[in-house]
Amino acid sequence: MKKTILAGCIAAVTFPAFAQNSVTLYGLVDEGLDFTNNAKGSKAYKMQSGDAQGSRWGLKGTEDLGGGFKAVFQLESGFDVNNGRLGQGGLGFGRQAYVGISSDRFGMVTLGRQYDSLVDYLAQTTANGNWAGYLFSHPYDNDNTDNTFRVNNTVKYTSPTFAGLQFGGTYSFSNDANFANNRQYSIGMQYATGSLLLAAAYLQANNPSSTAAGAINNGGDENFVANRLQVFGAGVNYTLGNATLGFAYTNSYITQPVSSGYVGAITPVGGATLSSLRFNNFEVNAKYQFTPALYVGGMYTYTRASFNATNGQSHPAWHQAGLMVDYNLSKRTDVYLQGAYQHAAGDKTGTVLDVAYVPGAADVSSTSNQLVFRAAIRHKF
Template sequence: MKHKTLALLTAAASLAGASQVRAQNGVTIYGTADAAIIYSSSQRGHANTYMNSGNLNASKLGFSGSEDLGGGSKAIFTLEQGFSIDNGAQSDPSKAFNRQSFIGLSNAGYGTFTLGRQYTPYWRYVGGLGPTGVLTGATGAHPGDLDGLDTTIRINNSLVYATPVIAGFQASALYGFGENAGAMGSGNTVSAALRYDINAFSVALGYLKLANNNLKGFAPWDPNVTSGSYAQSPVNAGYASARSVQMVAAAARYQASGNLMLGLNFSNVQMAPGADSLFTHQASFNTAGLISSYKVTPAITVAAGYSYTRETAANGISNPARYQQLSLEQTYDFSKRTALYFLETYQKAYGQTLGKDGVTAVDAVAVVGDSQNGTPSSNGKQFVAAVGIRHQF
């Protein structure tokens, strides 16, 4: 009897272990480790050479998983944290999973519904075909990532629905709750996007509106909470008191051959004032861009992008800011997961925009991509170059 009981316990333990292994099989641990030596010709008036993390791809650690619920349905989740590989610090010390944290249901026939902290359909569809879908956002994003086509915008408390792909079409919509008691629409975020792929051609159109947003969480004098985050740089700092920020963008790509890709993109960003805003008239920025990539050999890829951004004349500015940016990228793939890369970008800024006080016109300064948002040039020129290594796991 003793031996029979022991055998039963051993079998039960084995079954429990097997069950645990099966459950773990639905979880994937993934990430990126990326570091480079960077040279900037001007950071607030001084040249600088330094080490930086997440240049070709953001350094991150993530967990994603799914469970088969039957009938073509799955429960899914993703938890993703950014970090700086040069010092080991979290990208955002206030959040355990600052990049993404969501849970939801997916069905092959009905689409996917998720809840949590998420990227917008605007970025997923248009950004995927835009400049940062080819070039890295660090040096390839439009100045200061003004139009949010890189990964700087993430939405808390959000609901996202995405349709399945139907005859090449896919659509998605997002609503982010501001969660302000007594004011349902205060601080909310709305986004929608459509993408169509046919043979070698892809096109996407997206919309995004951030309400009560001052690029960090609305004006200091307003207690409302905003669901959206938005990158701040000298390009848009003068409009930090905006009541809302609205973006409309489109992008298209054509795979001209097995090795050559050509693409173009356009965005319009509008920052609307409210009763408490420092500026008085709506500010608009239009950006047009061209991108291309070419696979020289199976291991070597080169890419280039050009963008032109223009602010409209408003708020007492008669010579509005203009930004021209040329970005280059070269990668050598040692393997499917490890690459050596080189980046070079030059930006020229002209004209004037509003300063941080939201009232005074100041000369526009250059701010390459979104890697120099906190370290812009002291004048209208900035050149940034990098050499680094990226490993994905």
């Protein structure tokens, strides 16, 4: 009897402490079959992990520090379901890894490997950054709205929400003797009230992917290897009943680009040098929730680029459209079908940019057209 009473007293004393702290294990598995109608001239069938959402598992938690402050952390690892390998170039916690302090009154400051402001704020107004994923990205994910790269060595601030308004920013250290070599900084904001969402963001990276220890890795995180990457954009989502309509504009300016993490070297013919590359992306998207279990979404993106080389300027362009149907089998499991089409148009550059490439396709097309289909299952835990 004495032991029972003692155990009850201990439980009564320690329970409030446990109630103020939490650690959550979570994850997501996205696996499916993809068909590419033209991959360097051939049809391609492949099993691919993480198109609508990257497959991942993670731990996140909080500790109450008193006075309205909490310690927070998150460790998140991406992986390939097909072979069990780690994602993001083989990093143990390649999706996110950070620790920080949070306050309902003052906001949150976190340190580590994190998302930039384009991903935090602007991406949610695009189809790929919201409900569709990889296949619906803008050409070569030039604006990072599909999270091609995370940012290392990062200090991030996220404000509280003031009457629907929230803002934040990041600064990523180069960890190099040359302070600006492979550093990054970004700012963003969103205003959400009722059926309306407005968002905008800006990012600059100096010498992205030029070093292994800098803000943007030179393996697994490559968007463009270049002298400088600058991206800004704005978007809006409006919900009317079961329908959500969206528009997003982004402008990506890359100086002295050498290569793309998606299609390799971007080298003009005839020994010319590429001095800069600018992408203007215009996207319209829509999603309709037919039932609580079923939605259909679609998007169209027009991208016009300025290709500035020592032998002149040209203006390649891309038309891209996508359609997705998703059905929930339960609260945690759904199946979906996707199709994405791209047509490369405009001026010829004499580089790999002249042929179509849907992000996530088996390879670049041998022509100006490419079509990719996907059938997949996704489970969350």
